[in-house]
Every structure is written in C-alpha cells, then in structure tokens.
Amino acid sequence: DINLGLTHEQVEERDSHYLTNATEKNYSKSYLSIFCSNLFTFFNLLGLVVTVALIVVRAPISNFFYAIIYLANISIGIIQEVRAKHSIERLSLISSKTSKVLRNGEVVELNADDIVLDDIVLYEIGNQIMTDCVIVEGEIEVNESLLTGESVAIKKGVGDQLYAASFITSGHCKTQAIKVGKENYIQKLSAKAKRYRKPNSELMRSLSTLISIIGIIIVPLAVANVFKALQTTPILREAVLSTSGLIISMIPAGMFLLTSMALAVGVIRLARHNTLVQDLYSLEMLARVDVLCLDKTGTITDGRMKVNDCILLNNPANYTISEVMGSMLSALNDSNQTSVALYNHFGHSTALKPTAIVPFSSDKKLSAVTFSDVGTYAYGAPEFVLKEVPEKLQNLIRQYASMGLRVLILANSKSSITANGNIPAQMKPIALITIADSVRENAAATIKWFKDNDVAVKVISGDNPLTVSEIARRVGVANADKYISLEGMSERDVIAVADKYTVFGRVSPEQKAILIKSMKLAGHNVAMTGDGVNDILAMKEADCAVAMASGSDAACNLAHLVLTDNNFNSMPKVVQEGRRVINNIQKSSSLFLMKTLFAMMLAVLTLLVPDSNYPLETNSLMLVEVFVIGVPSFYFSLQANDKRVEGKFINYVISKSFPSAFLMFASVALIMLAQKVLSPYYPSFVDIDLYTTMMIYAVTITGTIMLYRICQPFNLYRSILYIICATAIFAFLIVSIFLGSDIIGTVAFTPLYKTWHHILIIVTILSLIIPISSGLDNAGSIFRKNPKNNKKSNED
Secondary structure (H helix, E strand, O other): OOOOOEOHHHHHHHHHOOOEOOOOOOOOOOHHHHHHHHHOOHHHHHHHHHHHHHHHOOOOHHHHHHHHHHHHHHHHHHHHHHHHHHHHHHHHHHOOOEEEEEEOOEEEEEEHHHOEOOOEEEEEOOOEOOOOEEEEEEEEEEEOHHHHOOOOOEEEOOOOEEOOOOEEEEEEEEEEEOOOHHHOOOHHHHHHHHOOOOOOOHHHHHHHHHHHHHHHHHHHHHHHHHHHHHHHOOOHHHHHHHHHHHHHHHOOHHHHHHHHHHHHHHHHHHHOOOEEEOOOOHHHHHHOOOEEEEEOEOOOEEEEEEEEEEEEOOOOOOOOHHHHHHHHHHHHOOOOHHHHHHHHHHOOOOOOOEEEEEOOOOOOOEEEEEEOOOEEEEEEOHHHHOOOOOHHHHHHHHHHHOOOEEEEEEEEEOOOOOOOOOOOOOOEEEEEEEEEEEEOOOHHHHHHHHHHOOOEEEEEOOOOHHHHHHHHHHOOOOOOOOEEEOOOOOHHHHHHHOOOOOEEEOOOHHHHHHHHHHHHHOOOOEEEEEOOHHHHHHHHHOOEEEEEOOOOHHHHHHOOEEEOOOOHHHHHHHHHHHHHHHHHHHHHHHHHHHHHHHHHHHHHHHHHOOOOOOOOOOOOOHHHHHHHHHHHHHHHOOOOOOOOOOOOHHHHHHHHHHHHHHHHHHHHHHHHHHHHHHOOOOHHHHOHHHHHHHHHHHHHHHHHHHHHHHOOOOOHHHHHHHHHHHHHHHHHHHHHHHHOOOOOOOOOOOOHHHOHHHHHHHHHHHHHHHHHHHHHHHHHHHHHOOHHHHHHHHHO
C-alpha cells in the first residue's frame, strides 16, 4: 500500500534475506593497505637489500644508522595515516545522507543503507536517488548526468523508472524500491560518483615522475658501481660498503614520506575547523587557487529568504493575492527556500482548485498552476514569466534589484498550461514580490581576506545580475559593478565574457560549467563553492570543489572538500592550511633531492675516473641527513606560510636542489683532484680515511651554506632553526678536527689539525664554493619562472 508502506514484519523478512540497500563503502584506506603502502615501497625494498648485504659482510654498527631513519619514517607515516583515517571516518559520519521512507503509515528518516526491497521512499528537489525505483505517485524532473553525461533534466511521472545516482531537480514523488544494494543497475557507477575523484594534482604527478626517474637511474648505477669496485679491489666487503653508500645516498625516502605526512597533518588540522577533506591531494588544488567562484545563495547569503514587499499591479479577479499565492503554494508543494519564504508571508490556501501544474526548475525559473475557474497563474523571474516586460515595469524591477532584492512577478492568463508543460504566451502582470536574502555574518571579512591574498572572487548566480551585483558590492567583492546576464547566450558568447566580468546573473547550470572551463583555459586555477543541484556541473569542472554539508546530496558527493559546519567563513582557514602545506613541502623536498642529485653526479664521476670507487658509506652523510635535511625539513613543514602557490612543483624543487647538489659535488670533485695531484708529494693523501673525512667536511659545510640560502627570507622562526642546526654541525666538525672522532661516520686516525695542508685545501675549496653559490642560486631561478607570468610581462 503506497499510503502505508511496509510493515515491521515485512521489513524483518527482507532483512533476513539480505534484501537491504547496504553496500560496502570504503571512505578511507584499510589498516592493512596503510601498513603495506608504507612498508612495501620500491625504496624500502632497496633499503632492505642493502641491510641484508651489510649484515652478510659484517659491516660496523655505525653503517646501519640509516635504518633508524627508515624505521622512524615508516612509523611516522603509518601513525599519521591512521590518524587521518580516524578523522575522515568521524567526519564522514557527520555528512552521511538519509532518506525519508514510509513505514506503517508513518514517514521515518532512515540511513540509505537501511532501505529494503519494496520500501516506499519519498524524494523531493535536491535529493539523490538511493536505489533503482519506480514512481508510484507524483511528478518530477530528474538529472541523470552522472549516468548518461546528459545534463538536461528529464520529466518523469507515475510508472517511470528512476536510477540510483541521479538527482531530483524539481518536484516531489513517492517511489517503490525495485532493486537494492548490489542489485542496483548502476551501483558501481553510483559508488564512483559518491566517492571522491582524485584531482589533477601537479604534486602527485611530480612525485610519481621523480620516483620513476630515480628508480630507473639507481639500479644501473648501483650495478655498475659493484663491477667497478670489484675490479678496483677484489675485496667483496669494500664493494658492498661502497655500493650501499651509493644506494642509500640516492634514495630520497624522506621526501616522499614528508609529503604524505604533511598532507595528512593538514587533513587532521582542517578537521578541527569542521572541514572534511576527501583526499590528501585536495589541499594542493586549493593552495594553487587564484580564482574563487561563489554561488550567491548558500555562500554569500545563508539561504534564508524573507518576503520584503508585495506591490499590486492589477487586482486578481474574485480572489485576494494571498488566496492566489496560497493556492499555488498548496498545489506546487515545493520545498525550496523561495517557496518557504512565500509560504511564511502568504500561507497556504485551498480557495482555488488546481487542474495542472508546472513545478519550479532552474531552466524555466518559474512555477505555474492552472486553476479550474480563473486560468493560469505563474510566478518567477519577470523576463521568464512575461514575453515582453513593459518599460515602466522594467524600471521598477531594476530599482528593486539595485537594492539587492530578488524580484518575482505574479502573472495571470485565461488560458491553460500547454500539453508540453509551457505557460501561455500572453501573461498579464498581477503583482511584484520582492524577496530579501540574508547575508552571512562575516561574509565581508571573508571576501576581504581573499582579496588581500591574491584570489579573485567571481559570483555566479541564477538570479537577476543587478540584484547579485548589489549583494556582491555590499560584501566587498572587487569590481562587483561589472555584471552581465547570460540569459540566452550561446557557448561561444559565454566563453567570450568569462574573463571580462565579475558578476554573472541568469546563469544556467550548463553555463556555470562553461564559465569554469573558460577560466581554467585562461590559465587560472579555479575553485567553485556550491550547495545545490544546479552547481554540480560547475563543481565537476573546477580544480577544487567545495560544498556545504547542508547542501544537496549531489554537491556533497562531488566536492573535494565539505564544510561540515556549513560556514563559508571557514574558507580562509582552509586555503591558508593548503598553502602552508604545499609551500612547505616544496621547500623541504628540495633538501632531500639535493642529496640524491649529489650522489648521482658523484657516482657517475667515480665510474669515469680510473682507480676510484664511490667514496662514501651509508653513515658518511649522517650530519647532512640530520642537521641539513632531517631537522630543517621537519620544522619547515610546520611553519606558517600563506603565500599563493605558483609554478610547477618539479621546477621549483630542481631549481632549489640542483645548485646545492652541484656545489656539494664540486667540492668533492676538487678534493678528488687534489688527492690525485698531491698524493705523490704528500703521502698522507694515500690514507683513505683522511681523504674521505675531507669529503665529508666539504659536503657538510656546503650543505650548511645552501641551508642558509633555502632559509631565506629569514624570520625569527627560520633564524632560530638555522642557528641551532649550524651550531650543531660546526660543533661536531670542530671536535673531530681537533680530537679525531667517528661520530661523523668515518674514523680520522690522525686529527686533521696536525695535517695543516688538509685543512688548507678544504678552506681553499670553500672559498671558491661560497661566491659561486650565489650565482648558481640565481641561475636556478630560471627553473622557477612561471610561464604564465612571463607571457603577461611580454604582453605588457
């Protein structure tokens, strides 16, 4: 019985046969996948091979120090991902969706998983269809774009079938579930639609590229080094120590861990600001945004509306305006905010008997009802209700719109609604109804933050552009006076005006998507906020889509981020966190890649030079690993940084790391040259331990110089960080110079201060390196140039 729904006994019977709508949902990674993804990586497996090899040749315990860093990195990665998993799952519960179901004659709100076969499910505008079902009462328009790619709403009535993952765009209906759970025809497609779509992430692509390139280079270099070492010295132990040092030096394991850890911490921090991040890489997309597109209703305004005034133009025959509007509202039974505002002002009435209705849709921008004795009444946007708007009436509408009010017109015709659902051609204006939107508290402060932080704000709305412009002006949107109506514009026309205006009115859902696409083609990184079904096409096109949790199911399912407290004023905190994470990842990653590039260059050099092997062991760069890379990169990832992210990640990282790596390589190459030239005159140069120790000193001091450059511009935070790291480095070096020590990785049998020519060589090399570092750093800036900015400069 469609008026009673299933009984308790019928529900229990279906439950016992597993005829429920429950499907397996994985909103985050499982514990097993978290452990596996952190343990079984290409670089971790290489590290394991190195460890086994070192154990076999009984290497000193100091050669295994790198394993501590590996274990710490793996542990931190697992812990942070588990914490992120818990945060995401908690917030996923907050934003979970429910459906209204008729059972035992009562409407109850159930989780979508609890729907059973044959349930009578009630849907209204904005809802997502949760099961394959058939309409048993009512009439609706449905958007099936997630299934078919066709965005035009389809009208459906009693007996028509609805498919899971489509959305109600107008009307309301009762349906009977004919398939549930995995039996839904498009269950897999629906799951993909509801799950997050991985963004087109520059960071993700760059990291994948680096892993591939390093992985391709490291294996042949290691194999060649083994053969070279065995030819130079037949001792297997020496060959293993040399090759192990090469492999460990080339692996930037910390860079990839730091990236995932920093993103995971960002997700957790945003959870405290009531923001659900549906994938780690969403933060990068938000950090790069330079254009933010807002839908007026639900973002700048809070969605609450109130009738401001009703101006009679002509008296409705035989009935009051309240009876006409009340009868229309009763017949239409819409639940959108406009209808709620009209109901609060006019109430419901049964004075007139409806014979046909046209429910509101975003395309038609009107609602209409034909009554048995007075013809058709319609209300909506004036230019959609009236074929031609008289000039005097147009001036009046423009006057109210310039005050920031939405203007609806009520019109009448003696004719009926046509068979294809259109209103009569000739409509007589009866009244103007003005509606005021409630502007969100602190909306002006939020808009100002974006303006001050190089993010252009554009407002896209289906309302009158003059009304939207006034509201935008009130909250401080720059160039809010540049507004345009897109009504009737072709795709080519929309593309032509996309970059010229700030406020766009009378925009259809398809036109919203065209605007976003056009801005992206112009070189912008675009974020789109929305909460309605009419926003989903634009949100799918945007680089980063942000939805309000109270919005439609469609918007929340497609969004990259969901504001669970429905507070647009949280956006600055979200953008700040994204910028902090990505800027700090870029700065820290350059330190890790510096060591990798240095090891590659040194490995190639030793392969080319006769009678030389890779000179560094796994523990030789311990000071660099800890005080030049490890500690600074960790604290870089925590510092505040709200500068907009620009340029390519891989370009920035190479521009910062290559000069540093080259200087480290140059210092070691000069020491190798000095050893070859001076060993006949100074027998101490034959001592491999002193020779290697000199390299470690040179590399460590060069790394400290480059850390100084990476810390620029200095503030109190970076100044303290640099002073601590540099002090620790030079303390270790001074101790080893005067006392001889194995704390930096290689035993110096004779303290260097007794062999003055070694110190003189190091000082000479560094005196050459320091001035060169500035020039190389400037040369590296070529990689960081933004092509878009270059083009702009040339045009200027």
